[in-house]
Amino acid sequence: MHKLPLVIGNRLWQLLPIIVLATFVVFALLHLVPGDPALVLAGDYASDERLAEIRKLYGFDQPLVVQYGLWLLQVVQGDLGRSLLSSQPVLEMILHRLPNTLLIATYALVVAAFVGIPLGVLAAARSGSRLDSFVTSIASLGVALPSFWLAMLLVLHFSLQLRLFPTTGAVYFTTDPLAAIHYATLPSLALAVGVIAELTRQVRSALLEVFNSQYIRTLRAKGLSRTAIVWQHGLRNISVTLLTLLGLQVNRLLSGAVVIEAVFAIPGVGTLVSYSAINKDFPVVQGVVLILVTMVILINLIVDIFSALLDPRVAEAS
Amino acid sequence: MNVLAQSHGRLTLPGENLLDIRNLCVFFRGDSGWLQMLKDVSLTVKPGEVVGLVGESGCGKSLTALSVLNLLPLRGCRRTGQILFEGEDLVPVSESGMRAIRGRRIGMIFQEPMSALDPVFTVGTQISETVLAHLNVSRKEADERTVEALANVGIASPRNVAAMYPMSLSGGMRQRVMIAIALICEPRLLIADEPTTALDVTIQAQIMDLLLELGSRTGIAILFITHNLGLVAESCSRMLTMYAGEIVEDGPVQDILARPLHPYTAGLLGSLPHRQARKSRLSSIPGRVPSITEMPSGCRFGPRCSYAEPECNAPQSLLPLGARHVRCRRHETLSLAGSGHE
Numbered sequence: 001m002h003k004l005p006l007v008i009g010n011r012l013w014q015l016l017p018i019i020v021l022a023t024f025v026v027f028a029l030l031h032l033v034p035g036d037p038a039l040v041l042a043g044d045y046a047s048d049e050r051l052a053e054i055r056k057l058y059g060f061d062q063p064l065v066v067q068y069g070l071w072l073l074q075v076v077q078g079d080l081g082r083s084l085l086s087s088q089p090v091l092e093m094i095l096h097r098l099p100n101t102l103l104i105a106t107y108a109l110v111v112a113a114f115v116g117i118p119l120g121v122l123a124a125a126r127s128g129s130r131l132d133s134f135v136t137s138i139a140s141l142g143v144a145l146p147s148f149w150l151a152m153l154l155v156l157h158f159s160l161q162l163r164l165f166p167t168t169g170a171v172y173f174t175t176d177p178l179a180a181i182h183y184a185t186l187p188s189l190a191l192a193v194g195v196i197a198e199l200t201r202q203v204r205s206a207l208l209e210v211f212n213s214q215y216i217r218t219l220r221a222k223g224l225s226r227t228a229i230v231w232q233h234g235l236r237n238i239s240v241t242l243l244t245l246l247g248l249q250v251n252r253l254l255s256g257a258v259v260i261e262a263v264f265a266i267p268g269v270g271t272l273v274s275y276s277a278i279n280k281d282f283p284v285v286q287g288v289v290l291i292l293v294t295m296v297i298l299i300n301l302i303v304d305i306f307s308a309l310l311d312p313r314v315a316e317a318s
Numbered sequence: 319m320n321v322l323a324q325s326h327g328r329l330t331l332p333g334e335n336l337l338d339i340r341n342l343c344v345f346f347r348g349d350s351g352w353l354q355m356l357k358d359v360s361l362t363v364k365p366g367e368v369v370g371l372v373g374e375s376g377c378g379k380s381l382t383a384l385s386v387l388n389l390l391p392l393r394g395c396r397r398t399g400q401i402l403f404e405g406e407d408l409v410p411v412s413e414s415g416m417r418a419i420r421g422r423r424i425g426m427i428f429q430e431p432m433s434a435l436d437p438v439f440t441v442g443t444q445i446s447e448t449v450l451a452h453l454n455v456s457r458k459e460a461d462e463r464t465v466e467a468l469a470n471v472g473i474a475s476p477r478n479v480a481a482m483y484p485m486s487l488s489g490g491m492r493q494r495v496m497i498a499i500a501l502i503c504e505p506r507l508l509i510a511d512e513p514t515t516a517l518d519v520t521i522q523a524q525i526m527d528l529l530l531e532l533g534s535r536t537g538i539a540i541l542f543i544t545h546n547l548g549l550v551a552e553s554c555s556r557m558l559t560m561y562a563g564e565i566v567e568d569g570p571v572q573d574i575l576a577r578p579l580h581p582y583t584a585g586l587l588g589s590l591p592h593r594q595a596r597k598s599r600l601s602s603i604p605g606r607v608p609s610i611t612e613m614p615s616g617c618r619f620g621p622r623c624s625y626a627e628p629e630c631n632a633p634q635s636l637l638p639l640g641a642r643h644v645r646c647r648r649h650e651t652l653s654l655a656g657s658g659h660e
Binding site: 128213214215217218219220221222223224225226228233236237239310311312313316 | 387389393413414416417418419420421422425426428430433434435436437438439447448451452483485496499500
């Protein structure tokens with residue numbers, strides 16, 4: 001494991017161009033909108049004096065690269081600008097809503113991992129059996145189901161008919177953890193189903209590949225139990241695939257949250273970004289995208305580090 | 319006799335067979351019914367004996383080895399006949415019953431040491447988990463036995479190697495690790511399926527020497543599966559030749575090498591490189607092994623045999639001949655060349 005610092009160093013080094021590119025794209029968001037960004041920011045019916053003022057205020061009269069540098073400098077200091085609508089600092093708005101989004105995303109991921117991984121393992125361990133074909137077909141269905149439709153079904157059944165869960169809204173985790181989880185259950189389940197299906201399918205196929213390896217025959221020849229072979233050796237051998245997969249699912253959950261938050265009227269980052277986009281509040285959209293991109297990059301870094309920890313071959317390769 | 323009375327730990331009586339395979343047949347499920355992969359395979363291994371099982375690729379020798387431990391695919395596979403190990407028939411034993419035998423009473427090593435070890439566990443873990451699966455010992459005790467086992471297979475710094483992953487070891491070292499795994503629970507029988515085939519020639523000799531030395535030191539019996547007759551000549555006391563899923567010849571190695579009775583065995587001997595001195599070039603057996611779906615009804619070697627007569631198209635049985643057996647009706651009239659050495 002002495003190679004680990006090297007792995008982390010390597011990955012950070014490789015991340016640098018990605019960070020520059022990603023932040024530049026986020027910055028350029030405003031400039032990609034057709035027309036003059038000052039016009040965009042000023043809104044309709046602005047006077048010429050107001051436009052000139054905005055150009056000066058936002059530095060639009062300077063070259064793009066200089067503007068990017070200045071913007072990046074501000075971002076690093078934690079200044080993401082102010083909302084055009086409410087004049088609140090963007091960072092504050094995001095941080096205020098982020099916990100709600102993180103709660104349903106994490107909740108969904110945990111549920112999906114605890115259901116999807118065992119289902120995939122079971123299907124692979126009994127491949128060709130009726131259980132396997134049942135699990136596989138349900139998983140195919142789960143991949144195809146749109147989450148918002150599922151969300152509406154869940155609301156219809158569990159909150160309107162059985163009255164087990166609230167239909168809309170959210171409670172802050174810090175205010176009341178139990179109530180927060182209660183409110184987050186239906187949105188998380190709606191999000192989780194797709195991830196469960198994906199995990200089940202991928203875990204099953206990755207494990208089946210492992211089961212065909214020669215070393216599995218050695219393990220049987222040693223007299224190890226089926227349980228030890230499947231859960232210790234099988235899972236450990238697919239752990240890198242699994243981690244990568246979980247990392248990708250986080251990205252999927254964060255984008256899925258936009259729709260689900262809208263369905264359940266949750267004041268999260270998703271509703272913030274859709275509301276801001278509709279109302280052309282560009283600094284807010286920019287800020288949210290920046291935060292999400294940063295989170296995705298960080299998650300990928302964590303996945304890489306853990307992969308190196310779990311599989312000696314990954315550490316060797318880098 | 320009651321099966322329970324003769325199970326675990328019972329010492330085999332002198333002259334009694336440790337492993338006694340009787341009329342083993344193995345079938346795989348094909349697209350149109352069952353395909354017979356092995357036909358009436360019978361072989362015996364006495365305690366402490368080294369027996370060679372020889373044949374071309376695909377003749378069923380590895381399948382025979384895998385059948386003993388029932389390491390065949392879990393589905394679409396059927397065995398008939400008897401596999402008596404220490405007097406107990408292993409064919410009807412359940413999967414969980416077989417677990418107590420695999421690695422504990424019968425050890426097994428395979429051809430490809432590069433892919434036979436789990437890549438993401440350390441060598442030490444892969445050895446000690448075998449101990450923990452079978453013997454009631456503490457983890458510390460298991461670790462000590464692991465280091466000891468690695469030292470026994472000739473690994474110089476066993477403690478360091480135990481902490482390594484298979485990818486940092488050479489093929490020869492990995493095969494030593496495989497041997498350590500197979501022998502750590504002190505089984506009475508080791509099945510070695512082409513243990514040296516994938517290795518360099520110099521390493522092959524080292525591994526063979528190690529196996530034979532361990533065999534004579536611990537008194538373990540070895541069923542040695544190979545296509546290399548030279549190795550059999552050097553290491554085994556008895557040998558069996560397999561062809562197309564059948565045993566065709568069986569007897570003491572010296573007798574067979576001096577005077578093979580089956581044309582197929584003679585053909586294998588003829589393709590040994592050390593005859594090159596007397597012949598201008600290596601001989602080879604013409605033709606190929608018949609496919610499982612178009613097996614001849616008579617002698618299975620018939621189509622490739624240069625001594626075949628019309629009468630050979632009738633089914634051939636394994637004929638006893640003193641200490642030997644041969645599946646050839648013409649064995650008395652043929653005078654086949656031996657290996658010429660010894």
